[in-house]
Amino acid sequence: MPSLVIGTKSKKPARSRKKKISAALKKISNEHIPVSREKTEDLASRDKGSLVARKALERSEKSFRALAEHAPDIIARFDKDFRHLYVNRQAEKVLGISRENIIGRTHSELGYPDYLVDLWQKKIVDVFLKKEKMTIEFAVLVHSGDRYFESSLVPELNEQGEVESVLALTRDITHFKETEKRISDLNTRLKAQAKDLENINQELESFTYAVSHDLRAPIRSIKGFTEAIQQDFLSELPDKAKDYLRRANRAAHKMSQLIDSLLELSREGRKEVQTGRVNLSSLARDFLAELRNSQPERKSEFVIEEGLEVRGDSRLLEIALQNLLRNAWKFTMGRSPARIEFGVKNEKDKRIFFVRDNGVGFDMSYAGKLFVPFQRLHSASEFPGAGVGLSTVKRIMRKHNGRIWAESQEGKGATFYFSIGAEENDDGGR
Ligand SMILES: Nc1ncnc2c1ncn2[C@@H]1O[C@H](COP(=O)(O)OP(=O)(O)O)[C@@H](O)[C@H]1O
Numbered sequence: 001m002p003s004l005v006i007g008t009k010s011k012k013p014a015r016s017r018k019k020k021i022s023a024a025l026k027k028i029s030n031e032h033i034p035v036s037r038e039k040t041e042d043l044a045s046r047d048k049g050s051l052v053a054r055k056a057l058e059r060s061e062k063s064f065r066a067l068a069e070h071a072p073d074i075i076a077r078f079d080k081d082f083r084h085l086y087v088n089r090q091a092e093k094v095l096g097i098s099r100e101n102i103i104g105r106t107h108s109e110l111g112y113p114d115y116l117v118d119l120w121q122k123k124i125v126d127v128f129l130k131k132e133k134m135t136i137e138f139a140v141l142v143h144s145g146d147r148y149f150e151s152s153l154v155p156e157l158n159e160q161g162e163v164e165s166v167l168a169l170t171r172d173i174t175h176f177k178e179t180e181k182r183i184s185d186l187n188t189r190l191k192a193q194a195k196d197l198e199n200i201n202q203e204l205e206s207f208t209y210a211v212s213h214d215l216r217a218p219i220r221s222i223k224g225f226t227e228a229i230q231q232d233f234l235s236e237l238p239d240k241a242k243d244y245l246r247r248a249n250r251a252a253h254k255m256s257q258l259i260d261s262l263l264e265l266s267r268e269g270r271k272e273v274q275t276g277r278v279n280l281s282s283l284a285r286d287f288l289a290e291l292r293n294s295q296p297e298r299k300s301e302f303v304i305e306e307g308l309e310v311r312g313d314s315r316l317l318e319i320a321l322q323n324l325l326r327n328a329w330k331f332t333m334g335r336s337p338a339r340i341e342f343g344v345k346n347e348k349d350k351r352i353f354f355v356r357d358n359g360v361g362f363d364m365s366y367a368g369k370l371f372v373p374f375q376r377l378h379s380a381s382e383f384p385g386a387g388v389g390l391s392t393v394k395r396i397m398r399k400h401n402g403r404i405w406a407e408s409q410e411g412k413g414a415t416f417y418f419s420i421g422a423e424e425n426d427d428g429g430r
């Protein structure tokens, strides 16, 4: 009630408030409670009401018409005989026909090709029968090439709930289709390029394998003959020659180790991934036990989180894990006890496994070299090795869509982290 609103909000003195209330009441009674001229006023107001409603309807129709006329899409209305009842300006523009020549005509009378006439008629019949919105997509050949359209056909119901006409909203989706095609062409090209790269990679792998394999025999013979000379003619040789021989033998030995590592590296690269369940915890436990047995004099402490399973290639993952654990064992050489930990931490739904040790660690500014073949951050005299272990691990991780990285501080141990991306598409390993 308006009077109440006045009463609660006003801060004016009571008398003036009362005056306002009575004025408002009077206004309401004048407007709404006619006493003597009830009938005539009633009729007049009804007329006035319908006039207002008609005006509102006209206004709304006008604005909808303006919307339809200025819409960037083609809008048309069809009767059950497929005749155009209405088309908007965009339809005239796209068809190149004025609306006087469109209205009352069917697609066939407008010279549409048969396949389009059939498509439209079939869908219009469907909408009439099913009373449901439908969509169609079609291509039209114009002088500049194919143009693609998408139409939504909407049933328009009368008061009895029957379909009286079908409203069709048609959008030119040529641009979208072209983009879609460009993306798909690009994808095809990318796939072809990836295949090429894979082939080249495989050729390289085979080359490395063949070369390293063929180098083995000559190196073996250098090693063998230098050793034979040392054994058979040692007493006849001057000291200088003995020294040269020893050096030549050592170099041949080192070279044979490098070749073995190269072979190992290329062998891993050539292997196909065979996916299955892999229990990393038990692999770690078994291998650490082996390491402990190999040097029983060392004091060591292992912490292994149990039950860590992933999906992947068991053989490859075993090689990767062994490399990490062997490094942890090697670079904790002087520690007593050596402490090696294998565990997992969860980060954003992703499991990150880690191998942590309390060994000599490394300088993080050289971390970029860790996974490069034959790069080592420690001298061979201090810690023997060829420097291919971590590159092999990295390859194996890549084959599993995974990642490997490390954190360390010199003298304070190192932690190697890895995640296996391949299992993201798979819930078997969780
Ligand atoms: N746990 C570790 N602690 C400290 N340094 C490490 C560790 N693991 C690897 N590294 C560094 O990374 C280098 C490369 O490792 P890797 O490829 O396994 O070769 P290798 O074990 O033959 O030296 C090592 O020489 C060492 O400098």
Ligand SMILES: [Mg+2]
Binding pocket: 323, 326, 327, 385, 388, 389, 390
């Ligand atoms: Mg190693």
